[in-house]
Amino acid sequence: MTVAIFLTGQSRILVQGITGSEGRKHGARMLAAGSKVVGGTNPKKAGQTISLNDTEVPVFGTVSETIAATGADVSVIFVPPAFTKGAVIEAIDAEIPLAIVITEGIPVHDTAEFWAYAKSKGNKTRIVGPNCPGLASPGKSNAGIIPADITSEGRIGLVSKSGTLTYQMMYELRDIGFSTAVGIGGDPIIGTTHIDALAAFQADPETEAIVMIGEIGGDAEERAAAFISENVTKPVVGYVAGFTAPEGKTMGHAGAIISGSAGTAQAKKEALEKAGVRVGKTPSETAALIRQVITGR
Amino acid sequence: MDLFEYQAKELFAEYGVPVPKDKVANTADEAREIATAFAGDGIPQVVVKAQVKTGGRGKAGGVKLADSPADAFDKAQRIIGMDIKGHTVHRVLIAEATDIKSEYYLSFLLDRANRTFLSICSVEGGVEIEEVAHTNPDAIARIPIDPLTGVDHAKALEIVRAGRIPAEAEEGAAVLAERLWAMFTDEDATLAEVNPVVLTPDGKVLALDGKVTIDDNAAFRQEHDRFADIASTDPIEARAKEKHLNYVKLEGEVGIIGNGAGLVMSTLDVVAYAGEEFGGVRPANFLDIGGGASAEVMANGLEIVLSDPAVTSVFVNVFGGITACDAVANGIVSAVALLAERGEAVNRPIVVRLDGNKAAEGRQILRDAALAIVEQVDTMDGAAKRAAELASAAKGA
Numbered sequence: 001m002t003v004a005i006f007l008t009g010q011s012r013i014l015v016q017g018i019t020g021s022e023g024r025k026h027g028a029r030m031l032a033a034g035s036k037v038v039g040g041t042n043p044k045k046a047g048q049t050i051s052l053n054d055t056e057v058p059v060f061g062t063v064s065e066t067i068a069a070t071g072a073d074v075s076v077i078f079v080p081p082a083f084t085k086g087a088v089i090e091a092i093d094a095e096i097p098l099a100i101v102i103t104e105g106i107p108v109h110d111t112a113e114f115w116a117y118a119k120s121k122g123n124k125t126r127i128v129g130p131n132c133p134g135l136a137s138p139g140k141s142n143a144g145i146i147p148a149d150i151t152s153e154g155r156i157g158l159v160s161k162s163g164t165l166t167y168q169m170m171y172e173l174r175d176i177g178f179s180t181a182v183g184i185g186g187d188p189i190i191g192t193t194h195i196d197a198l199a200a201f202q203a204d205p206e207t208e209a210i211v212m213i214g215e216i217g218g219d220a221e222e223r224a225a226a227f228i229s230e231n232v233t234k235p236v237v238g239y240v241a242g243f244t245a246p247e248g249k250t251m252g253h254a255g256a257i258i259s260g261s262a263g264t265a266q267a268k269k270e271a272l273e274k275a276g277v278r279v280g281k282t283p284s285e286t287a288a289l290i291r292q293v294i295t296g297r
Numbered sequence: 298m299d300l301f302e303y304q305a306k307e308l309f310a311e312y313g314v315p316v317p318k319d320k321v322a323n324t325a326d327e328a329r330e331i332a333t334a335f336a337g338d339g340i341p342q343v344v345v346k347a348q349v350k351t352g353g354r355g356k357a358g359g360v361k362l363a364d365s366p367a368d369a370f371d372k373a374q375r376i377i378g379m380d381i382k383g384h385t386v387h388r389v390l391i392a393e394a395t396d397i398k399s400e401y402y403l404s405f406l407l408d409r410a411n412r413t414f415l416s417i418c419s420v421e422g423g424v425e426i427e428e429v430a431h432t433n434p435d436a437i438a439r440i441p442i443d444p445l446t447g448v449d450h451a452k453a454l455e456i457v458r459a460g461r462i463p464a465e466a467e468e469g470a471a472v473l474a475e476r477l478w479a480m481f482t483d484e485d486a487t488l489a490e491v492n493p494v495v496l497t498p499d500g501k502v503l504a505l506d507g508k509v510t511i512d513d514n515a516a517f518r519q520e521h522d523r524f525a526d527i528a529s530t531d532p533i534e535a536r537a538k539e540k541h542l543n544y545v546k547l548e549g550e551v552g553i554i555g556n557g558a559g560l561v562m563s564t565l566d567v568v569a570y571a572g573e574e575f576g577g578v579r580p581a582n583f584l585d586i587g588g589g590a591s592a593e594v595m596a597n598g599l600e601i602v603l604s605d606p607a608v609t610s611v612f613v614n615v616f617g618g619i620t621a622c623d624a625v626a627n628g629i630v631s632a633v634a635l636l637a638e639r640g641e642a643v644n645r646p647i648v649v650r651l652d653g654n655k656a657a658e659g660r661q662i663l664r665d666a667a668l669a670i671v672e673q674v675d676t677m678d679g680a681a682k683r684a685a686e687l688a689s690a691a692k693g694a
């Protein structure tokens with residue numbers, strides 16, 4: 001039986017960039033949350049260990065070496081934008097099943113390249129992100145930067161382009177709890193989409209209902225709506241941010257931009273509603289809708 | 298960042314994409330000088346083109362043919378200062394007039410849906426491609442480009458043939474496509490559009506117009522600062538950028554500060570809904586102070602938001618995830634003190650909503666500080682309503 005999606009209690013996590021400030025900080029937080037952080041990489045510090053919350057975590061030169069020595073099956077990538085493409089390609093070459101790219105500010109040409117590379121290698125590595133908070137399966141594992149102590153284990157699956165809106169939703173619904181929260185990221189090109197997460201939640205017996213959070217830019221939400229119509233039988237509640245965003249301005253996330261008349265929040269909301277998804281007007285109304293779905297039966 | 302046509306053409310020329318001879322003019326006098334120099338080089342006719350980052354310049358009267366340097370002066374004088382769809386014309390491009398036999402369309406762009414790049418090519422150019430898509434969809438070819446292999450000469454030929462560009466222009470168009478792709482990748486562009494690509498009666502293929510968007514995330518490896526359009530940048534946005542703040546100026550009255558792009562976008566929406574009840578007040582800006590939210594960042598953020606004279610109330614909306622709310626509350630208290638020290642007038646009401654990690658501690662800190670201008674509301678919807686109400690009251694006063 002599947003427990004949670006993508007990330008389970010058995011997941012063995014390595015951190016690419018474990019000796020950097022972000023890698024250290026979040027490596028320690030992941031460990032504190034009960035995740036199995038088994039190692040990390042830094043070619044210059046291979047053979048050493050790094051102390052995270054009094055746990056000595058081994059540092060290796062490459063992803064392949066880390067996998068061979070520790071059995072790692074998830075990589076969380078914290079390296080700076082200029083080096084991220086190389087780090088992801090290394091993860092793909094090592095055929096790690098899951099690579100989570102937290103880094104924000106990666107040139108989109110680099111993302112297009114590593115995505116094409118993953119595809120050319122038969123998509124053996126699921127890529128989440130970039131510019132995402134990662135994944136959290138409360139009570140099981142936490143891979144990325146989602147705070148572990150704001151929610152509990154439960155039956156809601158959540159997929160979102162936005163980090164803070166994810167946290168907000170997890171917190172508001174902490175009494176019901178989540179199977180997995182998937183932060184897919186706010187860049188124009190991302191590895192794992194709303195659709196991938198929706199499909200996994202539909203198949204996951206521990207997930208009873210799904211919250212899907214989108215925002216302006218592109219047409220990922222519209223495509224997700226079409227997918228829901230065809231393939232998702234579990235209740236889905238949606239939220240879309242950016243109704244007041246002006247045309248042609250990037251709103252914080254590189255992908256959050258309305259181009260001409262394309263990518264508006266209104267169009268996304270309408271597409272979702274047409275697919276039978278109830279869309280909340282505010283985050284708290286969205287939380288109330290999912291609460292109704294779960295407790296109303 | 299979108300580039301002006303003259304900047305796009307500068308890049309085209311660097312990469313050998315053939316363009317008509319041209320030069321940018323900031324004044325009508327400069328336009329005349331350029332036209333005079335061109336006439337001396339055997340180019341009697343020039344086109345005077347308004348430089349604005351929007352389409353439909355021709356229809357708006359922003360593109361004119363000039364027969365002499367004196368005519369170029371007249372046309373430039375009429376065009377500079379013109380308003381085209383809300384964009385003021387600050388300069389014109391003086392370009393060699395080109396004889397046109399046929400017009401085509403070619404572009405490279407990011408294809409978000411398919412997570413790759415796309416080339417669009419059509420034998421029908423010179424009109425907006427959206428219009429062609431509507432009237433004659435079969436005339437448009439969409440060719441996916443593999444980022445790993447790119448566009449070599451063979452691929453370029455495939456593109457122009459798919460667009461049904463006739464044999465007489467095929468080779469020239471393919472060379473143009475190949476070089477345009479080199480520019481697109483080397484300069485980290487997300488759009489490179491040539492409309493029209495023209496075939497001249499003597500068989501040359503040229504890029505007559507150009508539209509380029511470059512990826513701001515690639516700034517660290519590009520030299521694109523030279524393209525920054527300081528004249529048209531909102532002054533508050535410019536100062537926010539200097540302070541590394543992610544700020545977008547909007548037209549409303551409620552100043553917004555929050556953490557995380559999604560939450561801030563959502564905050565704008567919630568304030569706009571709440572404002573419907575209070576005389577239609579709207580969010581004044583987007584400002585994401587990020588996860589860290591130190592006192593200094595909070596102070597800089599408040600200073601920027603309050604520097605907008607239209608702002609009559611401020612809504613600070615923070616969800617403590619990794620950042621704990623007690624740190625954020627301390628940040629707000631120090632920020633207000635810091636601004637007072639800097640001699641800034643902190644005289645508009647600030648509604649604060651703290652939730653999440655250590656929210657109770659954060660709220661207590663703000664209560665203890667008892668700042669007259671700070672008011673707390675525990676929910677996002679409630680706080681948005683209160684901020685809108687205060688903005689509306691101040692506006693009416």
